[in-house]
Structures are given as C-alpha cells and as structure tokens.
Amino acid sequence: MLTDNHGRHINYLRLAVTDRCNLRCFYCMPEKGNVWLERKDLLSFEEMLRLCRLAVTMGIEKIRITGGEPFVRKGIMAFLTDLSNTKGLNELTITTNGVLTAPLVPELKKIGIKSVNLSLDTLDRDRFLAITHRDELANVLATMEALLRHGLEVKLNAVVMEGQNIQDILPLVQLTKNNKVTVRFIEEMPFNGGETHYPTLNWDHKKIYDTIHGAYPGIEKLSDPEYSTSYNYHIPGHTGNVGIIAAFTRSFCGTCNRLRITPQGILKTCLYQGGGTDIRQIIRQKPDNDTLRQALLTAISHRAKDGYEAERNRLAGGIHESMATIGG
Numbered sequence: 001m002l003t004d005n006h007g008r009h010i011n012y013l014r015l016a017v018t019d020r021c022n023l024r025c026f027y028c029m030p031e032k033g034n035v036w037l038e039r040k041d042l043l044s045f046e047e048m049l050r051l052c053r054l055a056v057t058m059g060i061e062k063i064r065i066t067g068g069e070p071f072v073r074k075g076i077m078a079f080l081t082d083l084s085n086t087k088g089l090n091e092l093t094i095t096t097n098g099v100l101t102a103p104l105v106p107e108l109k110k111i112g113i114k115s116v117n118l119s120l121d122t123l124d125r126d127r128f129l130a131i132t133h134r135d136e137l138a139n140v141l142a143t144m145e146a147l148l149r150h151g152l153e154v155k156l157n158a159v160v161m162e163g164q165n166i167q168d169i170l171p172l173v174q175l176t177k178n179n180k181v182t183v184r185f186i187e188e189m190p191f192n193g194g195e196t197h198y199p200t201l202n203w204d205h206k207k208i209y210d211t212i213h214g215a216y217p218g219i220e221k222l223s224d225p226e227y228s229t230s231y232n233y234h235i236p237g238h239t240g241n242v243g244i245i246a247a248f249t250r251s252f253c254g255t256c257n258r259l260r261i262t263p264q265g266i267l268k269t270c271l272y273q274g275g276g277t278d279i280r281q282i283i284r285q286k287p288d289n290d291t292l293r294q295a296l297l298t299a300i301s302h303r304a305k306d307g308y309e310a311e312r313n314r315l316a317g318g319i320h321e322s323m324a325t326i327g328g
Contacts, residue, residue, distance in 0.1 A: 005301050008254075012227070014063075014066055014261070015063060016067055016261065021072065023099065025133075027159055042263055043261070050283070060259075061090045062089075063091070065080065066094075070094060071096060093115045094116050097136075098141075101146075105146040117157055123137075123171050123175075157186055158183065158185050161203070162203050166211075173216070183240065185245070186244075187248040187249060204249055205245070205251075230244060231246070250306060253306035261279060273304060279296075
C-alpha cells in the first residue's frame with residue numbers, strides 16, 4: 001500500500017478527464033469567462049490509462065472518474081472500457097451531472113460500473129435553472145431512474161447553499177423513502193474560480209443534521225465505512241440512506257486515502273492544495289515506469305497534514321481555482 005508522510009494509506013485515485021461541463025453551477029465555476037483547456041493540454045486517454053495502470057500496481061484499488069462532466073469528452077466510453085479491464089483495479093466509479101448519462105447506463109453496467117455519484121442540488125426545476133444556468137433537471141432525473149432500474153448503486157450529491165436550496169434538504173431526504181439511494185449533503189466549498197472565500201460557514205454538517213433530525217427525530221447513525229468522507233444515517237422505514245459530508249469543516253482529513261489528478265495532469269495530494277506535481281510534463285518526456293513511479297512517491301511524501309494546512313499554502317500563493325479545474 002502507498003503511505004504518505006503522515007502514515008495514511010493511499011488506495012483511491014480521483015481522475016478528472018476534462019474541465020468542460022454542460023452545466024454552469026455557480027459554486028463550481030463562473031457562469032461566463034471560462035477559458036477551456038485545449039485538447040493538447042489535457043492528458044490523452046493513452047496517458048491516463050498508463051498512469052492509472054501504474055498507480056494500480058502501486059496500491060491504488062479504486063478509481064473515480066470526474067470532470068468537469070466526464071461524458072462531454074469524446075471517446076470516454078472506450079476509455080472507461082479499457083480502464084475497467086485493468087488487472088488489480090477493484091472498483092471503478094463515476095461522478096456525473098446526469099445530463100447525458102441516461103442512455104449510457106446499460107453500457108456502464110456492462111463494463112462493470114457498479115456505483116455512480118449523481119450531482120443533484122434541487123428537485124425544483126426553477127431552482128435547478130438558477131443554480132446551474134441550464135434547464136436540464138428532467139435529464140438528470142431520467143439518469144437517476146435509469147441507474148436504479150439497472151441496479152447500480154446511486155449516491156446523490158447535493159451541495160447545501162444558503163439562499164439557494166435550503167428548502168430542498170427535506171424533499172431530497174424524502175427520496176430515500178422509496179428509492180434505494182444515498183442522498184449526501186455537502187458543505188459548500190470556496191472553489192468557484194473567483195475571489196470569494198468563506199471564512200465561516202453557516203450551513204455546516206451540524207446544522208444540516210439538525211434540520212434533518214428536526215423532521216425525522218428517529219434518524220439513526222450508521223457505522224461509517226473505513227475512509228468514509230460522510231457521516232451516514234438511516235431513517236427507519238426508508239429504503240435508502242442519508243449522508244453528510246463535512247467538505248469545508250474537513251473532519252475526515254485524518255483518514256484521507258485519496259489522490260487527485262486534474263484535467264491538465266496535475267497531481268494533487270489534497271483538494272485544498274494549490275499547484276501540485278505536473279504529471280503531464282513528466283509523462284510526455286516518455287520516462288520509464290520507475291521514473292514515473294518515483295514522481296508519484298515524491299508527491300505523496302510531501303503531503304499536507306490536513307486541508308487547513310493545504311489551504312493556507314494555497315491562499316498564500318493567491319490561487320483561486322474552480323472545482324472544474326481541480327477535478328470535482
């Protein structure tokens with residue numbers, strides 16, 4: 001197993017395959033003025049496949065494909081098929097906004113995808129349009145229905161935003177009544193590509209829980225799986241579960257088991273890290289696997305203790321990234 005300089009085991013890689021997205025969620029990227037990466041500035045599928053397969057030999061057991069929106073990149077299904085055949089890879093998962101995903105669900109199941117995270121911040125069409133600047137709620141819900149119909153594990157990710165979707169917390173929880181889904185509420189993070197930084201957070205994981213508990217006083221705490229980023233709960237009589245992710249509070253940093261590779265090939269050892277190791281530059285020098293392996297090991301050996309330390313270093317450098325450029 002890979003181990004960082006704080007003794008934490010690393011077995012999970014999040015790979016962003018594109019910075020582009022067909023939504024414009026204000027908390028993730030600016031509505032206008034986005035400068036998209038050119039194709040040559042992205043890791044190629046061949047480069048990503050080589051990197052992932054090497055990482056698996058080093059102890060990575062789970063890979064999550066993210067973006068931007070993964071399914072806007074042409075050729076993604078062929079890449080996923082190749083990646084799914086990697087020997088030693090135990091779990092391949094995807095995070096998607098669901099706009100283009102519904103027709104692809106049968107093929108995703110065929111290549112062995114068992115779990116999909118679906119971004120869904122509201123069940124109200126008007127609020128969905130206000131948050132995403134696109135009228136695509138019907139397609140997202142169709143994706144959820146297709147995933148459930150084909151028996152894939154579904155986690156719905158909702159970013160909780162004051163003044164935007166607080167009224168959606170309980171309706172989203174209600175989805176777990178008759179659907180085998182886990183609805184996960186995420187603290188909002190300061191990654192929209194602007195100058196905004198949140199020195200305090202009103203809707204933290206405690207307030208989210210109190211809101212749910214007020215409506216469902218019988219809610220029960222579940223055991224959290226190893227490396228879980230969410231506090232997990234079950235409401236008696238419901239088919240699905242509820243999770244709360246303290247993404248801004250960062251209470252899970254002590255057991256973090258993940259690495260991130262951005263669309264432009266920057267290896268980040270923490271979501272809040274500024275900069276990182278330029279894997280794209282290294283891999284295009286066509287090094288042998290030992291050289292590439294050493295680059296990964298070196299990055300892991302200089303990991304921040306937690307997200308707060310990484311954030312201090314990032315802000316000191318004046319870096320204000322969007323989630324789309326980091327990899328959601």
